[in-house]
Amino acid sequence: DQQVKQNSPSLSVQEGRISILNCDYTNSMFDYFLWYKKYPAEGPTFLISISSIKDKNEDGRFTVFLNKSAKHLSLHIVPSQPGDSAVYFCAAFYNNNDMRFGAGTRLTVKP
């Protein structure tokens, strides 16, 4: 029962362009959403989050958009840089111990 889905296993973009990573969820109870970034041989690191009472949160080059009616969120990276190449996990929860993660999307930013 995968409650958080990232349907694109991989994404490749050119340096300087926009990267858009998508995530869908099925549980309407989720009220907090996060994106984590993971480099090879390292643990995931927190990137950005959004509460269900908002529809957008921005932090520098990273913006997360939430569409509750569609149960969809997306992460925009503008402009994309080669150092952004990593696996990105979408996560959602409604109490601290029920966080669910998507399968991840591998982003490759080409110079």
Added chain:
Amino acid sequence: DAGITQSPRHKVTETGTPVTLRCHQTENHRYMYWYRQDPGHGLRLIHYSYGVKDTDKGEVSDGYSVSRSKTEDFLLTLESATSSQTSVYFCAISDSDRLNTGELFFGEGSRLTVL
């Protein structure tokens, strides 16, 4: 960076043998978690702890047990390892201030191969 260390970082073992993974933190955070990462599944919660001797099951707890006798240490034990438990295991911690935002700090992972 949060001070989390996992040991061992790599382990190869045989089916039926017991295995213990250790997570050690120097942040004095109350909450500790064990996740496993598998292709196509992302990260799945195995067990978590909300204090010394206080633990609970996660999404995929079958075949695993945990113990937390000190704030800084959270042990994950596979009593009798099976090939389906071949995975990368991540420990994570969280403090009360970040609890409502769900922000976790992860260790570097322990790669376990069960032959």
